[in-house]
């Protein structure tokens with residue numbers, strides 16, 4: 001596409017480093033066997049490049065660390081709370097702020113405040129903790145994302161868009177009174193970090209206003225979403241990320257936020273709302289679940305680091321490098337003919353394990369196998385997103401998802417371009433010996449969220 005693209009080079013230099021362990025193949029074999037061939041069970045110190053998740057794994061800046069020393073650890077009315085409130089009002093535009101220990105704390109609050117048992121909550125694809133809290137509050141989640149989001153080969157530029165016909169059909173079927181709000185993920189994590197367009201969000205807002213349905217933004221990666229809008233949506237090329245983020249939020253009534261993603265911190269989140277009544281109730285509830293409404297389960301220093309993270313994450317140079325790094329790896333893999341999900345998402349590259357290891361049946365766990373092999377190859381840790389993650393249905397049968405994916409997720413500001421090159425070389429080397437790879441057998445299966453603790457054995 002763009003042959004003249006400028007470099008995404010890191011807009012920072014390194015002042016403090018964390019040493020990582022280089023392991024031998026023998027050491028990795030032993031570590032993997034001990035972990036039951038499940039990358040979640042590996043010890044972090046046995047991992048060379050850790051691409052398990054981008055959640056809370058970010059590197060903070062000197063400016064953020066300096067802010068940590070300015071933590072006002074008062075039980076009530078910490079000045080860091082007011083700094084965070086100011087930053088959220090300025091960049092996200094909501095009136096009222098309730099800090100929470102991380103994103104799911106905010107999801108719990110908004111679900112309890114707005115959902116009554118028997119309600120329906122549509123969304124552009126589910127997210128695990130979001131849906132779990134909606135269900136705990138007595139609601140039923142309904143997926144209204146466009147069909148393209150479920151197709152790994154579709155090149156649709158905004159695979160996070162809502163299908164307005166699906167939303168209208170739900171309104172017609174259950175009635176708007178049973179739909180307190182729609183959740184809008186931006187970007188959509190489980191679709192592979194795919195963005196929603198502002199044109200689509202405006203249309204969703206208009207339809208919802210007509211029916212008295214609120215819009216709750218999952219703003220966890222809304223800054224990354226803003227970058228995609230700037231790059232892809234007509235009329236936004238000359239707008240700043242701050243302007244786009246502000247406009248995105250203006251089409252919603254509230255936002256839940258996991259600061260562990262966009263905001264360059266290791267812990268933290270918030271609920272932000274415009275409606276005083278919702279704020280008042282959430283502020284009441286947070287005392288039960290998180291802590292007083294001016295700290296919400298966070299230390300003052302954590303709130304300061306997050307306030308400062310907002311200012312840094314919204315910078316063009318930062319976001320260009322952040323997403324540029326993910327695209328750098330994705331484009332190299334595409335050039336090598338290695339099957340990945342497209343378009344390349346904001347926070348991760350997904351290897352298509354079914355296409356990578358076509359000789360494996362789905363119950364020989366192609367994605368689990370590929371993640372294990374990648375670790376053996378070079379000590380790189382990734383995550384399975386396939387039949388193991390999908391779990392079993394109510395009848396006790398395996399859910400058989402269409403996709404068997406291995407997620408390579410990029411922590412922000414942590415790894416260098418040379419690490420990226422090692423990653424690409426490792427995947428390439430695996431790909432060249434893919435025919436020699438055998439599958440796995442599950443030998444221990446926990447009852448809930450089995451992917452975290454399941455154990456496997458090689459078939460051969």
Ligand SMILES: *Cc1c(COP(=O)(O)O)cnc(C)c1O
Pocket residue numbers: 055102103104105127129130185189218220221257258259260261268269
């Ligand atoms: C991580 C995440 C959450 C939950 O946030 P936590 O901080 O992990 O509790 C919610 N939504 C999305 C899209 C996420 O990626």
